[in-house]
Structure formats: structure tokens, C-alpha cells
Amino acid sequence: RKEVEQDPGPFNVPEGATVAFNCTYSNSASQSFFWYRQDCRKEPKLLMSVYSSGNEDGRFTAQLNRASQYISLLIRDSKLSDSATYLCVVNSGGGADGLTFGKGTHLIIQP
Amino acid sequence: GAGVSQSPSNKVTEKGKDVELRCDPISGHTALYWYRQSLGQGLEFLIYFQGNSAPDKSGLPSDRFSAERTGGSVSTLTIQRTQQEDSAVYLCASSMEKGVTEAFFGQGTRLTVV
Numbered sequence: 501r502k503e504v505e506q507d508p509g510p511f512n513v514p515e516g517a518t519v520a521f522n523c524t525y526s527n528s529a530s531q532s533f534f535w536y537r538q539d540c541r542k543e544p545k546l547l548m549s550v551y552s553s554g555n556e557d558g559r560f561t562a563q564l565n566r567a568s569q570y571i572s573l574l575i576r577d578s579k580l581s582d583s584a585t586y587l588c589v590v591n592s593g594g595g596a597d598g599l600t601f602g603k604g605t606h607l608i609i610q611p
Numbered sequence: 612g613a614g615v616s617q618s619p620s621n622k623v624t625e626k627g628k629d630v631e632l633r634c635d636p637i638s639g640h641t642a643l644y645w646y647r648q649s650l651g652q653g654l655e656f657l658i659y660f661q662g663n664s665a666p667d668k669s670g671l672p673s674d675r676f677s678a679e680r681t682g683g684s685v686s687t688l689t690i691q692r693t694q695q696e697d698s699a700v701y702l703c704a705s706s707m708e709k710g711v712t713e714a715f716f717g718q719g720t721r722l723t724v725v
Contacts, residue, residue, distance in 0.1 A: 534713050543702055543716035544654070587654070589714075599644060599704070599714055603653030 504590050506602035514610050517578050521605045523571045523588030532591040533564055535573050537584045538604065544587055547573075575607075583609045613637075615717035617703050623723045624693055632688045632720045636705030643686050644706075644714060645678060647699040654702065660686060693724045 503526045513519045525533075533550035548555065550562040550571050561574040571588055588602035616635040624630050636643050645657040656670040660680045671677070675693075680686040690697055700721050704714040 532712075543718050545716070546713045549713060599659075599706075600656070601646070601654040 504588055504600050504602040506588050506605050508603055508605060510606040510608050512608045512610055513578055515578060515580055518574065518576050519578055519607065520572060520574045521586055521588075521607075523573075523602055525569050525571070525588075525590045525600075527590065527600075528569060530569075530590045533562075533571050534589040534591075535560075535562060535571075536587040536589055536601075538587055539584050544601075547586070578609050580609050580611060583607055615703055615705050615715050617701075617717035617720050619720060620718065621721045621723075623725060626695060626724055627692055629689065629691045630693055630722065632690075632701050632722070634686045634688070634703030634705075634717060636684065636686070636703070637707075637715060638684075640705035640707050640715075641683065642706045642708065642714070643680060644704045645686070645688050646702045646704070648702060648719075649699045655699075657688070657701075690722075693722075695724045698722055698724045 505524045511519055535547040536544040537547045538544040548557050548560060548562050550564045552564055554563045559576045563572045575582055585604040585606050587604045590600045615637055618633045622630055641662055643660040646654040647657055648654050658665055658671055658678045659667045662683045663680050675691045678686060678688045700719040702716055702719045704716045706712045706714040
């Protein structure tokens with residue numbers, strides 16, 4: 501299967517700080533990109549889709565760089581409740597490929 | 612139902628027994644995925660269905676694992692002669708269309724092989 505690579509962390513960040521994660525993918529034919537959030541002992545849930553033009557949802561900003569094949573997630577003004585594992589997900593769309601998940605980046609927001 | 616439903620939520624079984632895990636995807640979702648996750652680990656891809664067919668079975672860890680999907684809806688994952696290393700959370704996800712839409716996960720089945 502095609503690979504999706506993430507820094508596993510953990511990232512220990514003080515409350516209120518800005519934190520950024522990157523994710524690289526190897527399949528240049530990939531078409532759709534997402535960030536998921538997974539809380540401890542819970543299922544992953546969609547945080548946001550990643551569009552070519554970049555997109556923002558409140559304190560969260562996602563960027564896609566197709567030339568370099570990476571995706572980023574920026575969290576501003578981090579909250580204690582942002583502590584979770586963030587999963588980068590790539591969907592190649594064509595052929596037999598389905599969703600490919602990165603191993604996730606563990607974020608800990610400290611008071 | 613409104614979301615992906617998995618059953619049972621918890622299963623404890625003796626080593627060597629067979630188990631069957633069920634996933635009921637969101638109505639109308641054509642793509643269905645099975646993953647497993649060991650404690651503290653990332654998601655491990657098992658198998659993916661588009662409709663009733665499984666174009667990608669590359670993730671099944673051994674021939675003790677099999678899966679089927681009928682009527683383009685419910686899927687079952689069967690593990691034969693369970694081993695202790697099969698203990699994990701088995702997660703099912705579905706999406707409306709393979710390729711562009713996000714997937715929604717069920718709450719998983721926590722399998723413990725004793």
C-alpha cells in the first residue's frame with residue numbers, strides 16, 4: 501500500500517501556543533486528503549478535509565502542497581481539549597486504493 | 612441508522628475459537644473499510660469493499676482472516692482459530708464514494724483473546 505508518513509510525536513505544547521504538523525504522501529495520484537482526530541480509546545473522527553487552495557475552520561488551517569506531496573495542519577491558540585492524536589488520511593481514488601491512514605501525531609496541550 | 616454500527620462492542624474469546632464481527636455501514640455508502648488498532652498503535656488496514664467486491668485484500672494478516680459483504684451493505688469479518696496477537700480494536704468505516712468523500716467510523720469491536 502502507498503505510504504503516508506507522519507511524525508508520531510508526542511508534541512508537548514503549552515496552552516495558547518500555535519502548533520503545526522506535517523504529513524507526506526508517496527502516491528502522486530492521490531486525489532483527496534483529510535485530517536482526522538482520534539481521542540484515547542475512541543474511533544477516529546473527521547476534523548477537516550484539505551483542499552488544494554487551503555482551508556480554514558476556526559483555529560484550524562489545512563494546507564496542501566501537491567508539488568512536494570505534503571499536507572499540513574496548523575492549530576492556533578491551542579486548547580487543552582485539542583489534546584488528541586491527529587491522523588493524516590489520503591485517498592487515491594483510482595484503482596483499488598482506498599483510504600490510507602498515517603500512524604498519527606500525538607498532541608498534548610499542557611496547562 | 613444514522614451512523615456506522617458495529618457489533619459486538621466487546622468480545623472476549625478463548626484462543627482457538629472463531630469469532631465474527633459485524634459492521635452495518637451508513638445507508639447508501641458504497642465503500643466499506645476494516646481496520647484494526649492495537650493499544651497505542653496506529654490504524655492497520657485490513658480490507659476494503661466497493662459494493663460487494665473486495666478489490667484490495669492485501670492487508671489481511673493471514674488466511675485465518677476473511678471478510679464478506681452482502682447486498683452492498685452489512686459486512687462481516689471472520690477470524691478463525693483466534694490467537695492472542697489478534698487482540699485489538701477492529702474498526703469499520705464507510706464512505707459514500709471511494710475517492711473523494713470522507714469516511715465515517717463505527718465505535719469498533721474490542722476483541723480480547725485469552
